Amino acid sequence: MTEPGEQLPEEVLALIFRHLPLRDRATASRVCRAWAAAATCSAVWHDTIISYDCEREGTLLPYLSACLDHVHNLRLEFEPSREPSRRAATELLTALAGRTPGLRSLLLNCHGEKPLFDAGRDILDAVHAICRASCALRHLDLRRLPFTLDDALVLQASRGCPELRSLFLNNCTLVGSVSPDSVLELLKACPRLRALGLHLASLSGTALQVLAAPDRAPFAHLALRCACPEDVRAPPLPEEDWAAVRRRHPSLVVELELEPALPDESVTRVLQPAVPVAALRLSLSGDTVGPVRFAARHYASTLRALEVRAAASAELDAALELLAVRCTDLREVHCFCVVRPSVLHAFRAHCPRLRSYTLKLTREPHPWLPTLVA
Numbered sequence: 001m002t003e004p005g006e007q008l009p010e011e012v013l014a015l016i017f018r019h020l021p022l023r024d025r026a027t028a029s030r031v032c033r034a035w036a037a038a039a040t041c042s043a044v045w046h047d048t049i050i051s052y053d054c055e056r057e058g059t060l061l062p063y064l065s066a067c068l069d070h071v072h073n074l075r076l077e078f079e080p081s082r083e084p085s086r087r088a089a090t091e092l093l094t095a096l097a098g099r100t101p102g103l104r105s106l107l108l109n110c111h112g113e114k115p116l117f118d119a120g121r122d123i124l125d126a127v128h129a130i131c132r133a134s135c136a137l138r139h140l141d142l143r144r145l146p147f148t149l150d151d152a153l154v155l156q157a158s159r160g161c162p163e164l165r166s167l168f169l170n171n172c173t174l175v176g177s178v179s180p181d182s183v184l185e186l187l188k189a190c191p192r193l194r195a196l197g198l199h200l201a202s203l204s205g206t207a208l209q210v211l212a213a214p215d216r217a218p219f220a221h222l223a224l225r226c227a228c229p230e231d232v233r234a235p236p237l238p239e240e241d242w243a244a245v246r247r248r249h250p251s252l253v254v255e256l257e258l259e260p261a262l263p264d265e266s267v268t269r270v271l272q273p274a275v276p277v278a279a280l281r282l283s284l285s286g287d288t289v290g291p292v293r294f295a296a297r298h299y300a301s302t303l304r305a306l307e308v309r310a311a312a313s314a315e316l317d318a319a320l321e322l323l324a325v326r327c328t329d330l331r332e333v334h335c336f337c338v339v340r341p342s343v344l345h346a347f348r349a350h351c352p353r354l355r356s357y358t359l360k361l362t363r364e365p366h367p368w369l370p371t372l373v374a
Contacts, residue, residue, distance in 0.1 A: 013038035022050055022064065045070035050092065051077040052085040068096055073105040073139075079112035080120055080146065093126035098133035105139035106130060110146055120147035131156040138165045143197060148173045154182040158189035168197030170225040170257070180204035187211065195221035200270065201230035208241035212248045219249045224270075227259030232266050242274035253278040254302075260285040267291055273298040283309040292319040296326045305332040312337040321346040334358035334370060 017025055017039045029039035038044070045067050074096070078089040089108075096103060108127075124147055130137065131153070140157065142149060149169050157167060167186070169178055176199040183202050187193060187210045194217070203224065211219050225231075246252060254277050258267060264286045271277075271291055277299045282291055288310035295303055296319070306323065310316060317340050324330070324346035331353055335343075337360075344359045356370040 010034065010038045010041065011043070014041050014043040018044045018047070026064070040067050040070075042070040045072075047073045049075045049077070052079070052088045064092075065095065069099055071096065071099075072101075072103060074103060075107045075109060077109040077111060080110050080123065081113040086120075086123060090122045090126045093123070094129055096134075097126070097129035102134040102136050103130065104136060106137065107139075107141040107144075109144045114146045120145070123147065124149075124153065128153060128156050131160045133160070135160060136163060137161045138163050140164065140166070141168045141197075143168045143171050145171050146173065147171075148175050148177050150177040151179055151182040154178055154186055158182075158186045162190055164190040164193055166195035166221070167193065168195070168223065169202070170197035170199060170223050172225075172227075174228065176201045176228040176230040178202040180207060183207050184210065192217050194219055195223075197223035198225070199228055199231055200224050200226045201228065201234040203234075203237065205238045205241045208237060208245050212241070212244035214248070216248065219245075219252060221253050221255075223255040223257075225257045225259070226262050226266070226270055227257070228261065232262060236269040237272070239272055239274045242272060246274060246276055252276050255279040255281075257281040257283075258291065259283055264290070271295075271298075276302045278302050279305040279307075281307040289313070289315045289319045292316065292323055296323040300326040301329075303327045304330060306330065307332075307334045307336075309336045312339065314340075317343050324350045327351070329353055331355045332357065332370075335360075336368060338363055 013035060017028055020028065025039050025044070029036045048071050076089055076092065079085040108123075123145070127142070131140070137160075140161070149171065154169070157164060164186075167190075178199065180202055183196075183198060184204065184207050187207055210216070254275050256270065256275070256277050256279070258270065258281065260283060262270070262284065267284065267287070267290070271294050277295065280291070280295055280299070280303060282288055284291070288308060292306075292308065295306065306327075308316075308320075316337070320333075320335065320339065320343045324333075324343070328350055330347070330351045332355060333347055333351075334356075335358060339359050339361065341361055344357075344361065347354060347357060347359065354373050356372050358368050358370045360368060
């Protein structure tokens with residue numbers, strides 16, 4: 001009798017299996033020898049998404065353990081407030097640490113409610129183990145990890161991952177515990193770093209000077225989140241340092257995310273004309289109109305995406321219309337309050353590269369979905 005796997009070559013089966021959930025991959029591997037070979041080959045596992053929201057929780061499946069050597073780029077999703085989901089994620093990360101040749105990219109994505117107190121210590125210890133043992137790691141994204149990240153983690157990444165190209169630490173935590181000194185150490189230890197995400201308080205003028213050095217490798221992406229009390233107290237970064245970075249890296253893209261914890265006087269210290277802001281996200285409890293007008297005046301040549309969460313007002317509508325006229329290279333604009341029709345008309349008329357927008361003329365049930373421009 002012909003085995004099912006003999007009907008298709010292994011490379012075709014592998015292309016199919018790489019799109020299956022983990023549980024279905026394991027089932028396919030038990031069908032026949034040909035399917036087992038295809039389901040465990042490196043092509044299936046090179047880029048892997050594992051979700052412990054939908055996969056069976058508990059100890060690692062023997063099938064998964066046998067394939068970990070092939071995992072190079074991993075997106076791991078779990079619910080940190082649910083102990084079985086968190087335990088399964090921790091076991092997987094611990095098992096991956098030290099594998100040869102090891103991870104190249106790791107993105108952690110948390111869903112569900114935020115855990116209480118120090119519930120994430122086990123996950124953070126596993127991330128430490130990854131940074132300590134995976135010397136080939138190039139991309140580490142912790143933006144969706146709801147735990148406080150600290151100096152120890154950054155210094156471990158500095159020592160253990162010299163090939164880092166991107167590191168994102170700008171997560172939604174209430175406390176910023178990464179000091180500017182640790183970031184400076186990271187920049188010195190990882191000369192090929194091209195993308196970095198931080199809370200504002202973690203960035204210093206000295207770090208900008210390091211990025212502006214003549215022998216620095218091209219730096220492309222800086223994401224800054226301003227929401228913690230530490231961000232409020234952070235001193236303004238020198239305009240001349242921003243200008244030097246911009247001259248050294250003319251293609252640099254800066255993302256700024258301003259949250260309600262930032263008072264109006266701090267907003268004016270964060271928004272500086274020399275910063276090449278490409279994406280601006282505003283969710284301020286005080287003056288939102290001022291930052292929108294500032295962006296229209298100073299970021300006309302760089303701004304590509306704007307997101308505003310504010311109360312509807314005639315002043316905000318006027319500021320948005322001004323921004324539409326001046327920032328003609330916008331690709332996205334999302335305003336989560338009702339606007340007058342002239343705002344929508346202004347963006348459609350003056351922004352020919354607009355790809356999607358959320359500009360509602362009447363109240364609708366949430367979530368508000370964006371409109372795609374054909």
